[in-house]
Amino acid sequence: MRGTLTAAAIALILALTWAVRLTLFPLADCWCCNGQGVHRSKSNPKHSRRCWWCKSTGKRWRMGRRVWDRMRQKHRDAH
Numbered sequence: 001m002r003g004t005l006t007a008a009a010i011a012l013i014l015a016l017t018w019a020v021r022l023t024l025f026p027l028a029d030c031w032c033c034n035g036q037g038v039h040r041s042k043s044n045p046k047h048s049r050r051c052w053w054c055k056s057t058g059k060r061w062r063m064g065r066r067v068w069d070r071m072r073q074k075h076r077d078a079h
């Protein structure tokens with residue numbers, strides 16, 4: 001019984017930490033171009049192409065944030 005309570009408390013703390021982090025830092029560096037917005041060729045540094053993944057912004061919305069936004073959207077639609 002006590003173990004279950006501790007596990008629930010830890011899960012709650014983790015969920016809260018996750019929510020706070022999402023609110024404070026909704027944007028993350030793009031994993032595809034390391035936040036550069038462009039892909040540079042190693043053999044030819046002058047040759048670069050735009051990152052299609054983040055549309056050359058170098059930033060990406062965190063996965064959790066997208067789910068959060070979708071949930072809020074649904075909530076708004078329901079009311």
Ligand SMILES: [Zn+2]
Binds near residue numbers: 031032034035056
């Ligand atoms: Zn990118």
